[in-house]
Amino acid sequence: MPKVGIVMGSDSDMKVMSQAADFLKDMGIDFEIRIISAHREPEVFFEWAKNAQNRGIKVIIAGAGKAAHLPGMCAALFLLPVIGVPMKTSDLGGVDSLYSIVQMPSGIPCATVAINGGKNAGILAAKILAVSDDTIRKKLEDYSKNMKEEVIKKDLKLQEEGYKAFE
Secondary structure, eight states, X not given: OOXXXXXXXSGGGHHHHHHHXXXXXXXXXXXXXXXXXXXXXHHHHHHHHHTTGGGTOOEEEEEEOTTOXXXXXXXXXXXXXXXXEEXXXXXXXXXXXXXXXXXXXXXXXXXXXXXXXXXXXXXXXXXXXXXXXXXXXXXXXXXXXXXHHHHHHHHHHHHHHGGGGGO
């Protein structure tokens, strides 16, 4: 049964949203992923979001660009945590999307990651689930340890080979 629902308004968001899916897959966290437009098929969207908890979903990751209503509407319809991923847009570079998601009214919070921050959305979803799942918590500890080790390796390489190590 999926624990995370990933939803986006357009297939053009897939490159960013697949980063969340890939991270969850690496962590062994079940998820479902959908393309549903809140504007073009509102009845489908409402049905999906309102019944997400009944399907076992504990966190929703919603990506959207421009007016970016999808994450906020998920937060309005779904009681549990929603993470919004603002998409970079050609018109305003994603600032429009960011503002649409982060400026939710009082009482309807929607966590928000950086513009095109799909991977961080996956990590945040895993952290939310790790509060009550020791297996996920352990995998996140290992992930964090691996990131630290990668930085140490890069610094050692830089110290040994100098500037030319990264040309």
